Amino acid sequence: MRILGIDCGSRFTGYGLIDSDGTRHRLVEAGVIETRPSDPLAERIFQVGARLREIIAEHRPEEAAIEDTFISINARSALKLTHVRGAAFFICAEAGVPVAEYPPAQVKLALAGSGRAEKEQVQRMTRVLLGLPEPISSLDASDAVAVAICHATRRPVSATR
Amino acid sequence: MRILGIDCGSRFTGYGLIDSDGTRHRLVEAGVIETRPSDPLAERIFQVGARLREIIAEHRPEEAAIEDTFISINARSALKLTHVRGAAFFICAEAGVPVAEYPPAQVKLALAGSGRAEKEQVQRMTRVLLGLPEPISSLDASDAVAVAICHATRRPVSATR
Numbered sequence: 353m354r355i356l357g358i359d360c361g362s363r364f365t366g367y368g369l370i371d372s373d374g375t376r377h378r379l380v381e382a383g384v385i386e387t388r389p390s391d392p393l394a395e396r397i398f399q400v401g402a403r404l405r406e407i408i409a410e411h412r413p414e415e416a417a418i419e420d421t422f423i424s425i426n427a428r429s430a431l432k433l434t435h436v437r438g439a440a441f442f443i444c445a446e447a448g449v450p451v452a453e454y455p456p457a458q459v460k461l462a463l464a465g466s467g468r469a470e471k472e473q474v475q476r477m478t479r480v481l482l483g484l485p486e487p488i489s490s491l492d493a494s495d496a497v498a499v500a501i502c503h504a505t506r507r508p509v510s511a512t513r
Numbered sequence: 514m515r516i517l518g519i520d521c522g523s524r525f526t527g528y529g530l531i532d533s534d535g536t537r538h539r540l541v542e543a544g545v546i547e548t549r550p551s552d553p554l555a556e557r558i559f560q561v562g563a564r565l566r567e568i569i570a571e572h573r574p575e576e577a578a579i580e581d582t583f584i585s586i587n588a589r590s591a592l593k594l595t596h597v598r599g600a601a602f603f604i605c606a607e608a609g610v611p612v613a614e615y616p617p618a619q620v621k622l623a624l625a626g627s628g629r630a631e632k633e634q635v636q637r638m639t640r641v642l643l644g645l646p647e648p649i650s651s652l653d654a655s656d657a658v659a660v661a662i663c664h665a666t667r668r669p670v671s672a673t674r
Contacts, residue, residue, distance in 0.1 A: 393614075397599055398606030431595055438558055438599020445559030453554075 354380065356413035356449065357500025358404070358440050359492055362432035363389060365400050365440075366492030369411050370482070372504035379482045380411060382493040393435065401439035408447045416444045417503030419495070420455040454502050459495075462502035474498050515541065517574035517610065518661025519565070519601050520653055523593035524550060526561050526601075527653030530572050531643070533665035540643045541572060543654040554596065562600035569608045577605045578664030580656070581616040615663050620656075623663035635659050 353373070359366040365387075369380035385403045387396035418440060444451045457467035463477045475494045479487040481501055488494040514534070520527035529543035546564045548557035579601060605612045618628035624638045636655045640648040642662055649655040 392612075394602040394606040394612045397602045401603045402607075434592055434595040435599035435602060438596035439603040441555040441558045441596060442562045442600040442603055445555040446563075451553075451555045 353415065353504065354411065354413045355500040355503055356408065356411070356416040356444075357496040357498065357503065358416060358418045359496040359499060360400075360418065360433050360436045360440055361492060362429040362436070363387060364490075364492045365404075365436060366490060366494070366496035367404065367407055368488075368493055368497030368500050369407070369413060370497060370500045370504065372501070374504055377482055377501055377504055379484065379488075379497065381407075382488050382490075382497050384490045384492050393432065397435050397439045400436050401443050404440055404443045405447070408443065408449060413449055415503065416449045416451045417499045418451055418453055419459060419499050420453045452503055454499055454506075458506070459499050459502040462505050463498050471495075514576065514665065515572065515574045516661040516664050517569065517572070517577040517605075518657040518659065518664065519577060519579045520657040520660060521561075521579065521594050521597040521601055522653060523590040523597070524548060525651075525653045526565075526597060527651060527655070527657035528565065528568060529649075529654055529658030529661050530568070530574060531658060531661045531665065533662070535665055538643055538662055538665055540645065540649075540658065542568075543649050543651075543658050545651045545653045554593065558596050558600045561597050562604050565601055565604045566608070569604065569610060574610055576664065577610050577612045578660045579612055579614055580620060580660050581614050613664055615660055615667075619667070620660050620663040623666050624659050632656075 354371050357368040365385040368382035371378045371380055385400050387399050441451055460469040460474055461467045464473045475487050478494050478498050515532050518529040526546045530541035532539045532541055546561050548560050602612055621630040621635055622628040625634045636648050639655050639659050
């Protein structure tokens, strides 16, 4: 099963593709889509969506997983991020790839055994679980891979809603 | 100049197309895209985006206008609505149609002369400004037409950002 993990941000959107049988996971590719804050919002949303479309066309994931948005203190960037998520959902649905959503605590729990694990701990476990010689350098890409692994291990929990 | 107005909602998304020279406006088409709350979020976002894509392909608007999101008391539906907006931005950018955003108060001011005008007042003015025999029956469609008219009369104010 090939899974695409997506970690949307108002400026950086991480993505990570893994092949997994539910217990063993292999990294296919991970990276970051960066947009410029000086570009119009519509343009930035389009850049992320268009790049995700290319990634899906190239790697043909069977399912996708994305972190839940939650309204944080910084409502302004939460809103930007949610626009980007909207485009990500659109692109996945357009390609017929079902998307599951996971709250951040569930991703942490699946990866590091605690819903309150630190970001660095999740990054370390991502490296361990994928058997990589060194951690994925970008935290956004690593977070995207983490949500993909979470989905691989917990698939039936929260299918597309 | 043909303008597409969009009024995104978590369940109903209104759209309205007008031809305008900045002072005289003619209604081309208006309607509502409805999605079912029981469908997965990704599916609903896709339905709205795919329909907007058809509407743009059919009517070829030169510019689009959309109401600003603001975080309301009901953060949950504000988030859903923002996902839909993300898809709307994506579709417009994909089609090369620039999108302007207007806060609700600015739309009210442009249509009814007051930023605090009631919804019904805006609906009435939409009818008057378009010279329609009766008001546009759906409030969502009427709101979408209102933001298109606002854009027609105030174009240079807030170009895509």
